[in-house]
Amino acid sequence: MNATQPDEQSIRRRLQAVGQEHLLTFYPTLAPPQQRSLLAQIADLEIEALPALVETYVRNKPAFSLPANVQPAEYYPHDPASPRRPWDRDHFRAVGSRLLKEGRVAAFVVAGGQGSRLGYEGPKGCYAAGAVSGRPLFGMFADQLVAAGRKYGRPVPWYIMTSPLNHEATVRFFEENAYFGLDRANVMFFPQGVMPSLDMATGKVLLAAKGEVATNPDGHGGAIKALCVSGALADMKRRGVEHLSYFQVDNPTVKVVDPVFIGLHAAAPDSTGQMSSKMTPKAYPEEKVGVFCNVNGKTEVIEYSDLPMELQRQRLDDGSLRFIAGSIAIHIISTAFVEKLGTDPSFSLPYHRAEKKVPHVDLATGNLVSPQTSNGVKLEKFIFDALAMCDSAAGRGSIVYETDRIEEFAPIKNATGVDSPETSRELQTQRAARWIEKAGGRVPRGTDGKPQCVLEIKATTALEAEDLKGKPLPDIRPGESVLL
Ligand code: UTP
Numbered sequence: 001m002n003a004t005q006p007d008e009q010s011i012r013r014r015l016q017a018v019g020q021e022h023l024l025t026f027y028p029t030l031a032p033p034q035q036r037s038l039l040a041q042i043a044d045l046e047i048e049a050l051p052a053l054v055e056t057y058v059r060n061k062p063a064f065s066l067p068a069n070v071q072p073a074e075y076y077p078h079d080p081a082s083p084r085r086p087w088d089r090d091h092f093r094a095v096g097s098r099l100l101k102e103g104r105v106a107a108f109v110v111a112g113g114q115g116s117r118l119g120y121e122g123p124k125g126c127y128a129a130g131a132v133s134g135r136p137l138f139g140m141f142a143d144q145l146v147a148a149g150r151k152y153g154r155p156v157p158w159y160i161m162t163s164p165l166n167h168e169a170t171v172r173f174f175e176e177n178a179y180f181g182l183d184r185a186n187v188m189f190f191p192q193g194v195m196p197s198l199d200m201a202t203g204k205v206l207l208a209a210k211g212e213v214a215t216n217p218d219g220h221g222g223a224i225k226a227l228c229v230s231g232a233l234a235d236m237k238r239r240g241v242e243h244l245s246y247f248q249v250d251n252p253t254v255k256v257v258d259p260v261f262i263g264l265h266a267a268a269p270d271s272t273g274q275m276s277s278k279m280t281p282k283a284y285p286e287e288k289v290g291v292f293c294n295v296n297g298k299t300e301v302i303e304y305s306d307l308p309m310e311l312q313r314q315r316l317d318d319g320s321l322r323f324i325a326g327s328i329a330i331h332i333i334s335t336a337f338v339e340k341l342g343t344d345p346s347f348s349l350p351y352h353r354a355e356k357k358v359p360h361v362d363l364a365t366g367n368l369v370s371p372q373t374s375n376g377v378k379l380e381k382f383i384f385d386a387l388a389m390c391d392s393a394a395g396r397g398s399i400v401y402e403t404d405r406i407e408e409f410a411p412i413k414n415a416t417g418v419d420s421p422e423t424s425r426e427l428q429t430q431r432a433a434r435w436i437e438k439a440g441g442r443v444p445r446g447t448d449g450k451p452q453c454v455l456e457i458k459a460t461t462a463l464e465a466e467d468l469k470g471k472p473l474p475d476i477r478p479g480e481s482v483l484l
Helices: 010-019 032-044 045-058 089-101 135-152 167-176 220-229 232-239 259-267 333-340 384-391 419-436
Strands: 071-072 105-110 158-162 185-193 193-198 207-208 216-217 243-248 276-281 291-295 299-303 325-334 352-356 377-381 400-401 455-456 481-483
Touching: 010 032, 010 185, 032 384, 089 105, 089 135, 089 259, 089 299, 105 135, 135 158, 135 167, 158 167, 158 220, 167 185, 185 220, 185 232, 193 291, 193 377, 207 325, 216 220, 220 232, 220 291, 220 333, 220 384, 232 333, 243 259, 259 276, 259 400, 276 384, 299 384, 325 333, 325 384, 333 384, 419 455
Parallel strands: 105 158, 105 243, 158 185, 276 400, 455 481
Antiparallel strands: 071 291, 193 216, 243 325, 276 325, 291 299, 291 325, 352 377
């Protein structure tokens, strides 16, 4: 918020100049503290930038033009012995483990989203995701960090990006849960920025209440700026953190820190060490995930809606999809890269337009309207757009590493159907079943091969399959729910 209190007349003049003076419609009816608050909120918007944003993203929809020479991105295959690109997993695991032991890696979760598709009240990280335990997402990640702290002999700092809309509730949740066993000195919260939500028909900024501008978090891409302005980056540098293990709040099976991935990012001969990505192979051509591509030597994610279906259906001689590398929003980002971008005055990520239902005050009646169909445009930045800003020269660039869907991608996005709590529970169970069987245990499976039980392995029991070996394994009967 601005240090000096903005005055009504100057704000009104600035709003009039850009056709947004309706934001002061109810100003005369507000009590003085609400009036001051409203003026401060408006002063925090980049008012003069609004007409160009409205023209580009509300009155028009930016057209995507496919680069002429788009190629599939190269990647490190999950199987290091794969003839398509053999690599030394043990070496990179050793490099990543050393970086973790030296305290050079922090976990970084982006948790500022609104989770509107799930329809859960409150920060999504509080959602009870554990297949058996019902442990909240934040608790499941914390368990991994507790286990990683033991494994690597020092705590892994954890940075949590919230938004102004859920910051307090998030911090309160950690307080109420005693930081899930973590030392609170190693858990840092910082809010991302917001953008005004715009009326889809007119481009006018919506009012959430008579004295409150409707805003939305500015997307996970807002992380770069938020890391810099919040002091989080400075804190990382003080602690000697060089690499951020970036993940989203809605994936309970993500490896919060993965030594192999960290090692590849930091030491692979073709990696700049700036920003690296994990992918899972697309299950079928029409699957709605962004795809890692190579454009003029740069790794980029092209959204499924922007990549022509003809390309998405192309297959290699072995029958696999040519554009196979689906983005699962897991990255390693170096602090030096964040600083390079964040201190560059010309740095900005593009906005993406999303049409959403935005509750707002009707300017004529003053009543709150809860729309049934999309009425608003939200502008968001995406973190993967920073990939194109990585250096690419002398055979080095931003690398991609293939992982296995069952091992680490069980996202909770929707209330039902695809990527829902139910599919996440199934995937958590499939992973646990796999680990138990690898360790010599037995899991009841149906004729379709699916486990006939619900399983969950706590991160403090095993961070990966190998950790289960030698541990006592339960006798699991069909229909049982088992927490290890
Ligand atoms: P999603 O794209 O799934 O968006 O975010 P969302 O806002 O959580 O959910 P919907 O679309 O309203 O249903 C992917 C990840 O990025 C974070 C989310 O918290 C989630 O971890 N995110 C998203 C932010 O941190 N900030 C944002 O502005 C948007």
